[in-house]
Every structure is written in structure tokens, then in C-alpha cells.
Amino acid sequence: MKTGLEHGVSLRVEGCAKTYADGTRALEPTTLDVASGETLVLLGPSGCGKTTLLRIIAGLETPDSGGRVLFDGKDLTSSPIERRNVGMVFQSYALFPNMTVAENIAYGLKIRGVAKPERAARVAELVQLTNISGLEDRRIDQLSGGQRQRVALARAVAIRPSVLLLDEPLTALDAALRERLRSELNRLLRTLGITAIYVTHDQAEAMELGDKVVVMRKGAIAQVGSPRDIYFKPADRFVAEFIGAANIIEAPIEDGRLMLAGGRQPVNGSEDLTTAVAMVRPETIRIVRSDGAALNGVVESVRFSGDRQRIVVRDVSDKPLVVDTANTIEVAVGERIGLAIAPEAIRFLPPDRR
């Protein structure tokens, strides 16, 4: 859909680190590229430096010396946020309680000296786009959480920013609303074709919204890749466990087979190792008849959640194995079952650097 709204710069963060006055290192030297129009998600647990990185890009924090932030190749490191033309959606929205919805949305345009009729037209366009028509004259404290979120988004987008920055914009909402707004946000980001940086600790949000996902840990980038890449090809154990559920198996490899307590599992092209670290996603494991199966185990628990079920199987590897399977398969606790894993579903991870 063409809306005349397409805008967005390419972005480069170069060697940006952040050390606070008390000596805490919030961000290790980080380099990152974002293509024009791309949505990049910074994903990680709290305290991983994702918000710090966002705030450096925004201009709300200055990186330690040596770090540079470039918009379309232009060095903006020393420009404060008000001169970067960014749109920002805050976790707490930061809407101005002394202004109406329309005034909030129009504020950035007013600052830029846009004439009143043009401002009104732009506000009309944006309330339409964000589904908040009819609320223009409301005060902020008369809005629900979801409505506030939309106003914050409309306000950030109104100024046609070079980059749209979103700091956990859905975290303050309840689960059902979060899901709905997530798909709305997705549609909006695609419609606008804007360069966007999205910070979240929710991996489902990251998967759905990101063209590219940056997984962060302890102030450093753990992996950068497409949602599929980081899900199916996690770079290390941290990423594997942080993104979705993962079975991490530690076992020796002999003759191209993973030697497990519950049997021998063929793997693809790996030399013999005394301890290999392998990852298997729960949904890639199939339950088969016990006799003749490569792997055998005993059902420890069954969690039926309607659309699917999660079965925990013990005596297969060093730790109980989690299996997600179709809801029609019936197994009982204590039953002996066979498991089948396709060799290509097994991914080896580098040993931990702990």
C-alpha cells in the first residue's frame, strides 16, 4: 500500500559502548547496521543493554568516546535527540497530560512550524491510521492503555521521523490486547515502510515484528539474524534457550551417533566428540512406537493445553526431554515410548564459555 508516508534512513551504530559514572558497563562496544525501511528488534532479558542501545540511537544517552551514530552516513553522535528527527514511543508513553489527544499528536508538527490547517489534516490522517478516530478531544487520563499506546504511536509517526524508536511499547498492556496491537503495529510498520528499532524482552513480539532480530546478553550482541535464523540456527546456548523452548543435550558422539541413555541418535556430519552440545526444539521430536525406535524413554508428565500438548520424557538423555506433539496422541504417565528425531533437526552449539 502506498501512502506517501515512506521515509526512513539507514542507520549505523559504530563501536558504541556505555559506561555509567559509577563504573557500570551497560553496553560493550557495539556495531550494528540497519537498512532503510527495515524493522530491527533488540531482544534480550532485562539488563542486557537493549534499552541503553536504543537510547544511544535516540540521542538520550551519549556513547563512551569513540562510539558513533550515523543516520544515512551522517554523524549525529553529538546531536541531542531534538535535532535527530526521531520518533519515539516510550514504555510509559510519555503523553502530555496537559494536552488533548489531537494536541499531543500535533505537538511535533507545531514545533516544526507546520501551519494549523496542515497540522489538522495530518492529525486526521493519523487517528485514522491508528484507529483512534473520535478521541481527538479527549484528555489523556480519559484513555485506556491501548488507546494511549496508539496515541503515542501516532504522535511519534506524525513528524515523519527518520527512524521510529519503540521502547517496549506493548509491555504495559494485558496479554490479549498486546497480541492484537502487535499485529496492528506490524501492519503499520509495513505500511509506513519506516526504519524502526523495536526493543522488547518478548521473543514472540520479536519474531513477528522483526525483519532482523538482535539478541542481546550482558551488554553485548549475542546474535543478529532473521527470526528464522535465530530460532533454527541459534549461535549459542543462551540464544537457543532464550528464543522459544529448547532441549539442550550434552552427550558424546561416536560413529555419527549421539550416545544417549535412551539410545543412539544419528546426527548429520559431525566428527566424534567426547561432549557435544546439541539443541533440539520440542516440536521437532515425534512420538513413535517403542519397539524399534532409535530412542526410548518413559513419560514423566503430560501437559495438555487444548491446541497441543507438551510431554516430558525421562531416561532419554541426561535431562528430561520436552516434546511438543499433536493433541490427538494419547500417552500415559509412566508409559514407555519411542522418540524419533530427524538428524537435520539437531543443531550443535559451541560449548559454553562459562
Add this chain to the structure above:
Amino acid sequence: MRDRMIFAAQLLFTMLVAAFLVVPAGLSMTAGITVNYFRGIQSGLTLQWVVQVWELYASTILLSFVIAFGTLAVTLLAGVPAAYALYIRGGRLSRGVEEIITLPVAIPGLALALGLLLTYGGFGDFRRSWLFILVGHVIFTMPFMVRSVMAVFANVDVKTLDEGAASLGASPWRRFRDVIVPNASPGILAGSLMVVTLSLGEFNLTWMLHTPLTKTLPIGLADSYASMRLEVASAYTLIFFIMIIPLLVAMQWFGGRGGVR
């Protein structure tokens, strides 16, 4: 039965305490409109003492208001931006500055006045003008303005609002004008009332700083206690009450509203 006894005893005690505080004030005020205080209320009521006070001390009352509103103007112009800067900047330096601003609350007014006299007493014209008292009052009331504004800043999360406005391109001054001040208005109002009330009633510091030509209301009050008949001094008290009570009520009212928001 026992509960009611306890309640009655508590009520009686409370009433007694209240009376202990209220009766002298009431007596003082009625004295101001009694013909002869020593003969009591049966000597008749009169406004002659009030009129006399007005004739003698109108200038001190006027000066008090000039100084109070002058103090308010200065604390607003300097205190609100200072509170903004201190709050947004944060860190150890800001806390240090805040402590220094707050110090005059703890230092006796006399010591403060002495400091001012030692430092600026030599500047004759300045020493003799009411601006000298104004300076004293600004030093004394500034912490109340800064603190009450900063309290509201913390309450409405001004830091995020400031960042929000900045992200939309607003310069620090625009942010201050469009977002910070309007949203801090309950604190600014509370601080303003406090500053005016404190300035109107300030005695310690003013007593040291005043000259015969720069007397404020409380100084005049002390003067009348010392040298006039009791009825005049009481009438003066009455005038002071009439002026200060609406301010106190307004302060309570806005304070209550601020709490609800």
C-alpha cells in the same frame, strides 16, 4: 459502654488541647475590637483600634505584600527552572546543590541575617532599601519552592515527559514552557502559597535586616506589642490573621487537590 467512655475521654482531651491553642488566638483577636481590654467585653466593641493600626502601620502592611510578591516572583523565576535542571540532571552534583538550597531551613534566621549583614552591610543604599529584606526572604523561602516543585516532578514523571517532548524536536526552553510548567502547576501553586505565607509572617531574619523605614508587618507587630496599648497590638494581630488565613486555607485546599491527582 466502656468504649463510649473512652471515646468521650479522648474527645474531651482533644477539645482541651485545641482550646489551649485556639483560646489565646481568639482572646487576642477579640481584644483588638474591645474598647477596654482590662474591663472586658462589656466595655463595648469598637473598630477604633483597627483604624488606628491602619493609620500607623499601613505602610508596613503594604511593604510586606510588596516583599512577599517580590519574593514570589524571584522564587518562581529562579526556583522553578532550578528545580527542573536539578531534577532532570540528577546525580551527585544536583543533590549537593539541592542540599545547599535547603540549608537555610535549618540555619536560624538570625544567623542568616548576620551573614547577609556582614557581607552586604557595607553597600549603604542596598542595605537601606527593602530589597535587602527581599534577598533575605528569597534565601529563606527558596527551598520551599524548589522542594515542592521537585516533588511534583517526581510524581508526574517529568523526566519521561521531557524526553517525549525532546523526541518531538522541542528545545529545552519549549519543553519547559509547553510541558514541564503546565504539568508541574500543582507543585508550583503549592510552593507559591507557601512562599507568600512564609514571607508575610517572617520575623527572625527580617527583624535583623530591617531599618526604621523598611518595616514589615511582623516587625510592626512586635513594635506595637512593645510600645502601644494591648488593644492596638491585638487589632494588629487581627489584621494579620485576616490576611494570612485565606492564604493558609488556599494552601490546604490546593494541597488536598494535589494529593488526589
